[in-house]
Amino acid sequence: MYELRGVTKRYWCGAGPVDALAGVDLVVGDGHRLVVQGPAGSGKSTLLRLLGGRGRPTSGSVELDGTDLAALPEARLAAVRAESIGYVCEDRDLSPALSVLENVGTALAPLGFGGAARRERAADALESVGLGAFATRLPRELRDGGMRRLAIARALVKRPKVLLADEPTGDLEGAVRDEIMELLEEVWKERGLTFVMVTHDSALVRDAPRLAVIRGGRVSVAENAERRERIGSIRANLR
Structure with a gap:
């Protein structure tokens, strides 16, 4: 389970300090899915x-x-990242000179996997995503959508307990986008992962069981049923 208390992240630029996050309180339960918009x-x-x-x-x-x-x-934090947190990164984190299997296997290096054990685990992961x-x-x-x-x-x-994804369908369209959405949904449900995803995809936002909206460094969270109730109320007032 994640629990954030009073989290502020401040950056300094030419005009002075800027708070990307300002006093954020947030809880994400085990096995829950949260979409961030x-x-x-x-x-x-x-x-x-x-x-x-990562910061x-x-x-x-x-x-x-x-x-x-x-x-x-830092050493203990790196161990937690390696053992417990899966991060769906951008394509630039892949090595173009390594095979698909080898690219997946590199994620196991910090855990001490080598040789046949690394190849076997990587092959299983590729099978699970259709590659x-x-x-x-x-x-x-x-x-x-192969990348x-x-x-x-x-x-x-x-085999992490947490999956984080930053715009996983961002540059995809049509059937390919839908397939990636379905894959992520399947992974979350079958593995019981705690899943947090940043997206602009309206379909992912609409179907999310919980939605966190960030504005001005502040976070507000609403459950799916609560959002539907609000939308219904707005529509009723427009009649």
């Missing part, structure tokens, strides 16, 4: 990075299962 520059990716232990807040605490990630020494037949290909040979499936496989190969 907000305008460009609102702090969505900053929030995801803090949840993933530290200026103040406040980011607890995962009772452990404050912000207070951990089993492409293990020996290079990333550039993948088409129709996104590869990024998901890299995140899942560690």
Whole structure:
């Protein structure tokens, strides 16, 4: 379970300090899915990075299962990232010179996997996202959402308890986008992951069981049923 208390992340620019996040309190329960939405520059990716232990807040605490990630020494924080958190990253995190199987296997290096064990675990992850037949290909040979499936496989190969995704359908369209959405839904349900996703995709926002909206560094959270009730009330008032 994630619990954020009073989280502020401040950056300094030419005009002075800017709070990407300002006093954020947030709870994400085990096995829950949270979709995060907000305008460009609102702090969505900053929030995801803090949840993933890829940055530290200026103040406040980011607890995962009772452990404050912000207070951990770097070596221990790296271990938590490697063991517990899967991060669906952009394509630039892939090595173009390595095969699809080898790219997935690199995520296991910090956990001490090597040789046959690494290849076996990587092959299982590729099968789970529909890329089993492409293990020996290079990333550039993948088409129709294949790179996104590869990024998901890299995140899942560690068998994490948390999955974080930043715009996983951002540049996809039509049937390919729908397939990636269905894959992420399937992964979340079958594995019981705690799943936090940043997206502008209206379909993902509409179907989310919980939605966090970030504006001006502040976060407000609404349940799906609550959002539907609000929409129904607005429509009724317009009649």
